[in-house]
Amino acid sequence: MSYAYLFKYIIIGDTGVGKSCLLLQFTDKRFQPVHDLTIGVEFGARMITIDGKQIKLQIWDTAGQEAFRSITRSYYRGAAGALLVYDITRRETFNHLTTWLEDARQHSNSNMVIMLIGNKSDLDSRREVRREEGEAFAREHGLVFMETSAKTAANVEEAFINTAKEIYEKIQEGVFDINNEANGIKIGPQHSPTSPGGLAGNGGQGGAQGGGCC
Amino acid sequence: MFRSRSWFGGGLWKPKNPHSLEHLKYLYNVLSKNHTVSENNRGLLVETLRSIAEILIWGDQNDSSVFDFFLEKNMLSFFLRIMKQKCGSYVCVQLLQTLNILFENIRNETSLYYLLSNNHVNSIIVHKFDFSDEEVMAYYISFLKTLSLKLNAHTIHFFYNEVNEHTNDFPLYTEAIKFFKHSEGMVRIAVRTLTLNVYRVEDASMLGFIRDRTAAPYFSNLVWFIGNHIIELDTCVRNDADHQSQNRLSDLVAEHLDHLHYLNDILCLDIPDLNKVLTEHLLHKLLVPLYVYSLMKQKNVLCQNQDEKKHVSVVVALFLLSQVFLILSHGPLVRTLAAIILKSDLDIIRDGASKVLEEYAEISSNKAIAFAPPKESLEKSLENLSESQADLKESCEGQSQNDELPVNTLTKKQRERGMNEPGTSFDTTILDAPPENLSNPDQLEITIPNETVEEMKHLNVTDEEKEQRLALESPLAPQQLPNDPIQESLTNKPFLQTILNSLYCNENDYTALFGLCLLYALASNKSVNAEMLDLVLSPSQQVPTKNWYNETLVDRLIHIITLSCQTNAKVRLVTLELTIKLLTRLVMSEGRSLLHDTHLASIEAAKEQSTALLRNFYKSEDIFLDMFEDEYSEIQKRPLNVEWLMMDSNILLPPTGTPMTGIEFSKRLPCGEVERARRAIRVFFLIRRLSLTLNMEVETQLPLTNPATCIEVNNVLDLSKSYLLSSCLTGFIWGAKERRATRIYDGKYNSDLIACTVVWKDGQKIRRFLVIDVLQLILVEPDTKKLGWGVAKLVGFLQDIEVAGDKDDSRCLHLTIHKPLSSSASNRVPLLSAKFIFDDHIRCMAAKQRLTKGRIKARQKKMSQIARLLDIPTSMPHCSTPPNYAFMSMRPERATGRGHKKDQPRPMFTVNKVPGFAAQLRQDGVVRSSSGSTTPNGRRSDGSPNGRARENGLRSRDNSPKMPRPRSEEIPMEDMRLRKASLAANGSGLPSIVCSDRKDSTVSGTSSNGELALAIKKRSEETSFTSPQVQDLKPRRKGQVETV
């Protein structure tokens, strides 16, 4: 399926916070948790629509590669958006946010949109990090914040889509150099780089048409 | 969620429980009945495969019979069968994702074995998907990566097939590396991840396969790929003098760093066989021919044909080599490379490029030294892999012989072989013939450009400085001791020569920065051993040369330092800092400086010069203090990190002065007066610190605020020792027994204590005591448990406060405490911005006066500290001087307010000795009510006739008819402010500091009058104002200023 833009995301955060589960929940809703089984995956793509435009989100999970410095640094650079995830039932995952953020800021391009996610909001009884703390951290570091549950799917859509909206806005503002694919943004095949957004058809199949340019 | 598809199921009974063996059986039947994929059933098939994955994951943790059935029915073969039907990307993608989900969520080893048995997974891996579809590509490579994360000593055997020598293969690895240079970055990253995951599986047989069959093709292609990247980078630098393609350049630099980190990650896995092959490829095909040879001025020594010449500019070569030494740590590689750079002399190089490596390599090989394309593409090599067994033998031969023979006996043999090897490269063959146009080595001799020496002679400096300068010149002069073997040998080492020559900053410091970086990187690389550096870089540890240091190098470093102290110097701050860093490293040994007196004298001269330079700004910049402290903390907080510096592609472009490029201040030249001042401040700090280090002294005067003497939040204070400016402490029953004006804190002077209610913006109200100390303002909460004690709840520096009266309520003050600029908080939210309500108007005015005064005094104190640092005479008590100061004592509040302060230095006002110097005293009037943010209005009003308000304020404030008129050489403060505003307008760097004067006349007027009132009363008793005066002061409104 063709798209107007492709945004590459990465998901970062301590192990076990639910990155892979969030990813699968977003890209493949059919995998519902049954028998207390939340399943995950480390790559996924999904099409969304923003402003009438088809936008493909490609999400790359970095898990398991922390051992290799070369890998983490290049991952950061290739992404337009990042979900920084912690687990609201484990304070240490919240405490490590600063380190993650430093890493992200150091390696990523400065326009990368970072969204802070407090995951496992379904486990409110075991909560160790208050919502306000997440909010405060996000405010202090200029991030967007949201609490999600990969299990109940609460806010999962919103988390990914809001991030995309923010990236989209930055593109409209001309902040991103969209001709540079290293930024994690790709223009759809039928798009001419000089007129971003200009060719997208309207409604349903949006990006798919527009080829028959005048 | 699992919608019924019974019309497709063809009458199959569908079990209710989706997670059960029965359901799996049902799905099996669905698959069996739908062998052929069609438009009609592909949705069903995809859904079925997903359900199977889900049941398997469930079974993995709940019911092992599920896997038994799966294996028994060979269900994975369905996946394969569907895939092979050219069913389009939609189905392929879904299949791959299902496999991903399956493999990622299986936890039992046995379940995993079940899935991997029958070799189906390998068949899927080698399946020729439509990789031109980016989605298929992404899911495919993710699948391979996921599998690689499952590799361990057991599972490796499912992927690496060693049973039969002829079929031995490892599709997971060989298929993946085919994409090592895929255009999509994420794919390349996945490939790298996979290779690393493979290498770290400790399986000798598999690693043997990797080394023998794939290492050479993979690494040679990788190295060629990296090299081409470098050439592109170099082109980018050459063609971009005007900073147009910063983005592209930054990508290329980041990409190069990724490569180096990847290589380092491989090397750090410490797999000897693999490292050997990789090191060899890197040295022979990339680092030496492309990076090091580019340092050669006479490129024709290395190759004749201009067209074939592959090299990069010296700047890029130095930059890249710095990165290499900062990142790579594999001993044999970095040691060899360092030896080549530092030791190769012309003879060796002239003898033929291949000799260079023979001479120094710890690992020898028969590889030619050339940056040349691999013989064939990686795909081709890998295809041939499975076909020809003979090839294998051949390619392993050299390797195995090397393994057995000691390196030195190999050298000759290899040399022959290297020469005989049929034309793999243009370089070797050409090089072995003696080059005709090799220039006289004498031309390479180290010479000091004459201009520089001349320049230094004519510097406009004092006699004393001149003397020191002359001392500096001598070591810089070209004539070296003729019998110094080290100096002599330098002339014959072209690579080292280039590095050292790069350190001249004739026009600018463009190449110097990279030369410094490389030297620094060499010196800091842990794997480069000391002996190698001994005669070049480090203080020698060997007895005969102990305490020796490389004078030539140190001369040049000192020369850079000297240059940076000049007005309009073309040396960037980052270059100076790095020079100092390197110098310290070279001459400090066991905490002691080895520097000879002449060199030391040059440093001291530079220090003098930098001080002199800064003095010029001291007198002209009103915002000097803020800047001074800001720069100091900047330097402390962000010491130069060379590794980070080398990540910044911006420095690859010629130095620029314009901030429009977005280049950090320290990495460009200053632009405008404000930035020149900032630069002078930093140069001063850097050289001062160097001088202290060399003299083994500790800094005692910086920072201006000694944090150790500051009160911090939560400190417990003895309030009984403070001066209580509150008669009614109802509600606060804490031992304010006597009003003793003593000390609040050891080593501190007495502070006043005023009760008040603090009202935050959000309406929150808290009762506190306001304590005004020498440098700080403290909000104290009385300790309920301990009478007479209180806890500091908020602490701010007086110098950063902004006080304003309230036009509606005379008991109120609006107080803003700005965060020091140096605090680096990302948001410039003030530390505190609140309304203070006092018990009555009098206390309010008293508080205001104290705050305003406190601010001035705090600033004055610091200004005089700076004056002392810069050797500007001040009005310290010990100096018997100028009549100017006489009037200080006229100021009533000084004379009376704290009468007991006899032992304390008198208020130190900066002297107006320097022509054009603005008297600090008069600055009082301005500063007291100014600070914080600015509005264009505010600034305009400052200069406009409405400034009458200030005049009034000024005059009335001191209540001193005897206050002298400005002396002719003093620039009236108003002019200063105007000037500052204009500076602010064109100097872009410092908007928040520059424009720190917001004033409205009300404030100034009120404050002045209030203070006047206070000042008068203060003589008798501070807390006993009478009401008439209070009323007098009350009805002031904006714009109405009364002259007292």
Ligand SMILES: Nc1nc2c(ncn2[C@@H]2O[C@H](COP(=O)(O)OP(=O)(O)OP(=O)(O)O)[C@@H](O)[C@H]2O)c(=O)[nH]1
């Ligand atoms: N209750 C609840 N559990 C969750 C949620 N998200 C994830 N989990 C569980 O948390 C565990 C870890 O989830 P993963 O998605 O594998 O975590 P990860 O961040 O990918 O971890 P790594 O891959 O090791 O870095 C799993 O057992 C999930 O079932 C959630 O929103 N709620």
Ligand SMILES: [Mg+2]
């Ligand atoms: Mg995960």
